[in-house]
Amino acid sequence: MADDHAEDHAAADPLVIAGEKFGSRLIMGTGGAPNLEELERALVASGTELTTVALRRVDPSAPGSLFEVLERTGIRPLPNTAGCFTARDAVRTAKLGREALGTDWVKLEVIADERTLLPDPVELLDAADQLVDDGFVVLAYTNDDPVLARRLADAGVAAVMPLGAPIGSGMGIRNPYNLAMILEEATVPVILDAGVGTASDAAKAMELGCDAVLLASAVTRARDPIAMATAMRHAVVAGRLARGAGRIPRRLYAEASTSFDGLADL
Amino acid sequence: MSTVRVVVNGETHEWDGPLSVDDLLGRLDLDRRGLAVALNGEVVPRSTWADRDVADGDHVEILTIAQGG
Numbered sequence: 001m002a003d004d005h006a007e008d009h010a011a012a013d014p015l016v017i018a019g020e021k022f023g024s025r026l027i028m029g030t031g032g033a034p035n036l037e038e039l040e041r042a043l044v045a046s047g048t049e050l051t052t053v054a055l056r057r058v059d060p061s062a063p064g065s066l067f068e069v070l071e072r073t074g075i076r077p078l079p080n081t082a083g084c085f086t087a088r089d090a091v092r093t094a095k096l097g098r099e100a101l102g103t104d105w106v107k108l109e110v111i112a113d114e115r116t117l118l119p120d121p122v123e124l125l126d127a128a129d130q131l132v133d134d135g136f137v138v139l140a141y142t143n144d145d146p147v148l149a150r151r152l153a154d155a156g157v158a159a160v161m162p163l164g165a166p167i168g169s170g171m172g173i174r175n176p177y178n179l180a181m182i183l184e185e186a187t188v189p190v191i192l193d194a195g196v197g198t199a200s201d202a203a204k205a206m207e208l209g210c211d212a213v214l215l216a217s218a219v220t221r222a223r224d225p226i227a228m229a230t231a232m233r234h235a236v237v238a239g240r241l242a243r244g245a246g247r248i249p250r251r252l253y254a255e256a257s258t259s260f261d262g263l264a265d266l
Numbered sequence: 267m268s269t270v271r272v273v274v275n276g277e278t279h280e281w282d283g284p285l286s287v288d289d290l291l292g293r294l295d296l297d298r299r300g301l302a303v304a305l306n307g308e309v310v311p312r313s314t315w316a317d318r319d320v321a322d323g324d325h326v327e328i329l330t331i332a333q334g335g
Binding site for chain 1: 275276294295296297299300301302303304307309310311312327328329330331332333334335
């Protein structure tokens, strides 16, 4: 089956972050799902092996347990620092995530304001420095700024995760040229994080050379999250394969694929 | 036996002391899996929950994983 071939290819071409291998290049977040049952089905359909989770006050009356969803599916959790506006809060939240899940991996997210949810570069770099010093494996959510991405890599993060567009906006990749600059000089994996609206956005990110795509809302807020999770799974594999296959050059005029030799004289 | 008044996630509780972080989690009947605790803003490592006492007037935050990101 052609589909099996694609999956085999993905397994033979793993995503490697900080020396650890993942068979899927799609990282799906847990945010935005209406309930845990729907989330679990979408996570499984996406084929993801790594999923982001937030830290919030415990609510003993909340129905179900995200922890049990992770245990059942075997998907590795990646705690994040969502909701933090300062390096101080992000570092503390990362440490709480480490205690909660027993992992020193963290998706570092330090936002500037609630309207844009854009990363605050000054606080982000400060937090990255502190967390790397403390032994964390930092996956840094960042702006599509090649200089900031370079500074984060220099600080020792394990992956830079530039946004395609603001979180939840579904606007796709607003600045593919900046993303290309980030990719060209990348010394660590580059993961497109935020902005994906539909499958073609994810495929495009992979075609541009991203190592992986991280998304949540595009799946969890789709009318049919399971179908969209399946679409994203295929899009990421398709984009990766297309990148490796080498696209034909763009040209203004046609280039015949059928020879004119031997054409009948009618 | 002294009474310990503790603010947990914004709500005030009164318990008989002395009280460790681990005792506090027990009195709230919480599943410890996936939990993290901050005492007066400082993260308390899981390995020290049993030894770390909660004092009168302390502020405790108990967090767990939630959907997000």
